[in-house]
Amino acid sequence: MTRGRDEGGGDGGGGGYYGTESAVAYASPTIMESMMAEQHSLLLNSACLFPLPHAGMIFSYGTAGFRADGTKLLSTVFRAGVLAALRSLRTGSTVGLMITASHNPIGDNGIKIADPDGGMMTQDWEPSAEALANAPDPQSFVELVFSFAKEEGITLGGERSAEILLGRDTRPTGEALLQAAKQGIKAIVGSVALDMGVVTTPQLHWMVRRKNMGVRTSENDYFMQLSESFRCLMNLCPKGIETNGSIDSRLIVDGANGVGGDKLEQLKKLLLGLNIQVRNSSKHGQGILNEGVGADYVQKGRVSPCCFGPKDLGLRCASFDGDADRLVYFRISEANSNSIDLVDGDKILSLFALFMKEQLQILNTSESQGLNDVLISRVGVVQTAYANGASTDYLKKLGLEVAVTPTGVKYLHKKAAEYDIGFYFEANGHGTILFSEDFLFKLQGKSNDLAFSNAGSESHKAALRLLAVSKLINQAVGDALSGLLLVEAVLQYMGWSMQNWIELYDDLPSRQLKVKVADRSAVITTNTETQVLQPFGLQDAIDFETRKYHRGRCFVRPSGTEDIIRVYAEASSQEAADSLARSVSHHIFVAFNCLS
Template identity: 65%
Template sequence: MNQEQQSALLRSASRFPIPTGAKFSYGTSGFRADASLLESTVFRVGILAALRSIQTRSVIGLMITASHNQVSDNGVKLADPSGGMLTQSWEPFADALANALHPHSLLQLLVDFIKKENIVLEGAPVSEVLLGRDTRPSGETLLEAAKQGITSFMGTTASNMGIVTTPQLHWMVRAKNKGIEATELNYYDQMLTSFRCLLDYIPQRDSTQNVSDKLVVDGADGVGGEKLENLKTRLGYLTVDVRNCGGGVLNEGVGADYVQKEKMAPRNFGPADAGMRCASLDGDADRLVYFYVISNSNKIDLVDGDKILSLFALFLKEQLCILNGPNDGKACNSYKASLGVVQTAYANGASTDYLKQMGLEVVMTPTGVKYLHEKAAEYDIGIYFEANGHGTVLFSDAFLSWLEIKNQELTSTSQDSDQHKAALRLLAVSRLINQAVGDALSGLFLVEAILKHMRWSIHKWNELYQDLPSRQLKVKVVDRTAVITEKAETKVVSPAGIQEAIDAETDKYPKGRCFIRPSGTEDVVRVYAEASSQEGADHLANSVVRLVEQYLGFGRS
């Protein structure tokens, strides 16, 4: 790093001092905190993004959002060249940058890291970082801090994509690095063209089985609702009523996180909506859940991420079977494409049982999208969703290349055959779903297309399986690292003896299942329990809380 570059970094860094006593940690959600504390952090993440762009010779994304958090919070995270999250190997460096107390210590960190990673600055091609933010009032100021950080590396440009959903920015990064036009309009065009293609190839059936063409969407008073409102006239058969579209407080009594956790209708929904198909986005539109209001109440029946995953898996498995030819008892199993479903231990046990009964391969990973996404990428078609509604479908490049060739063959030899239509549907799904990251908008359109294809109401969909009652609790501890887990966080190896005690307690309850894991963000141990009854799940969870207190010796929060 030459002297001119070092001086530029020192000048910029001196304008963004770290708040006294603040400590920041980069996790699955990037950095998050009260917005008033984040200016120095966002500036330093701008530096990080520029350096990552230089190192990878690719476009990087920087998104300013706190997703489903309250409106006074904000956050910042990076999108890597694939459109996915920042590689885990750079997370410790992100932490060190964010917490460097003085400009000179920040500069020394950069010098050491550049040397360690053999990053060549001189003569590097012009690098680029795409910037996006959600609708939070604090976003504009933080965006300027990010620009300062990015451009403090000479030769790096900051391209402001405006107010966008988090998945839109991730899609733009992925598209641009693939040489595809990457504007917001391109995003909509690809998504809606694919949506219409799926609708065009719906089998002709008895019209009396038609699904309602009306969908009511809770926009969480965030960016996703605003974007969906602008798309309403382009949706063909689907009539969308978007509520909570910016007139209220972001994420307050609204949004996918509220609906999934509270199992209550969001603001501006109520008894008048009983039985209607409803969906809820979160504040930055990377989570999606469905629900319907129960008659004469504000309570709901929730159709969560586990059931979205099951719907997608059912449809994709069906298309693979059709593509393979007539089902003679061997066809589905003989097809070479691997189809895998990835969940965490928080997935309801009933969903896992259902997926296995469908003959699907189900694997577990530790909690966190980065683990789910990485595992799903090992399959030709990998599907992952968390119960909170964050997830997507990944298609391998090798499978898509094969599918394109297969489609061309079928076009010339068997056009309009069932196999040809299945190939077209699979290609349409690969273009509709956002393969960079979970995306509430693309997920919503895929759900709607599949329900139309199946001729299913939301009630029929919800009857795929019955969730087991569950309970989540947490225990406050001084040091959460005292709990060490294995087998995708389902078994405890330390403290010694606690897993055996949990197993003995769990065995007392029909369909009992329980695990504990240290939180990734708080000094607490989280307890999850399932049983055949809600009373049983509650008792099991509370019993295991007492075991944690006994083995770790700390009080409950």
């Protein structure tokens, strides 16, 4: 596909194109040479404007892209802009560039590339992304760009054009990094950057996906799709369900002082049947992003966020992270403390799986038989080692296939895409449900048949519910806003209170700790991150400690987003889980012989 600068449309946030003159097709060899020379000098001159912050700083494309102190990322973001343009040229499609550091402190920032399907950039390109980010000087950076382009069969010089959608969260360093990203994109001749403004990470991924499907991509379209599919699901809830008044339409949401709260304020105007109160929205302007607030703070510490207290006792509450791709629910459990009943990603996943399984069963009951018969679907669930053991047991008891991948959405998403309906969630609340094209095609066909022969039947309603879920839940990446609406619709459908949901299964007590070490890359793991290979002897120490506890389970791994080693421990009592996590942290400390 070759695009000119005035193609593409979209009317997102910041708006406006930014690029250089594009496409000269069928260039002669001499014209080609001069185009390449022009490309070379443009790239070199631009790269000289973005020197590396200081020698010795290594950038790695971790769990979710590059992350570091936001003031140290100008060269990395410039170079990621160049890489995104190459990715767009290579795929012949629009790609995305999101500037965010998610749940990390406000001073941090980061950058990641979204592939044309809206998912994370292919892992095959990560080594090149790192090589480009760490090239020691502009000259070697340019040489790397040219040799990588050659390897990938990308023609530079403006013969084809690239298009990149840009998004950023609310961090103060975001604006300067946005300009660096635009400079990087502009340094590849014929590239166009389309600024979508301040958006949630899932919004940007959604926009990239939709752009490549040739459908409307504006923020308003996103809100309309979510609100309409939510309304459809709510209209399909059984009438007169016995709830004993336990369903409260009130929901209080912690926006982590970030972009998610602001977007929810906009979205909620389009929602009927919900009474949402947003706290800690960045527009309120009082608190600091992710500080004492947000899904990571709530899930890891199992405490209520700032601005929640005794007045909220027993109410249904939810929390987003800084870029609104994570969602957890909670309930204040005691008036005089900040302790909560946590409903994490595992329990959100379990609620969704239960609901979806029921819909598939209803769809395949006798009243819909004879109409192309049973709709066969391969349903699978994907978790990481951080999933609570009780959730995995519950999902298996539901009869679902459960797969485990390393930490990071890039792994979970890829695995979930292998199923007709693939559920994936990290315990921290990042996840979604993926539907295969083939399954959706058959489901739509079945729904059409039922509308003709058995309109209004339970099977017909189940088909409509499944179709509505596929429109509501973000197909590109985990999305706190769409996840929240699905939770609310499912609770309404079930007639469930928070209490019912909490009682779905009892979490095994667990504890997560962080250990600061000099060089986290010294920890090397295997077996989906559950076994340590290096430092030598550490795994034996972990096994030795774990054996002491009933239902003990423990693993450690280097974080891909923070400069730490993470410790996860699970056991039959909270004291035991705490003690296991502490003793293993001590072994790490000893192994590294440094301060924690």
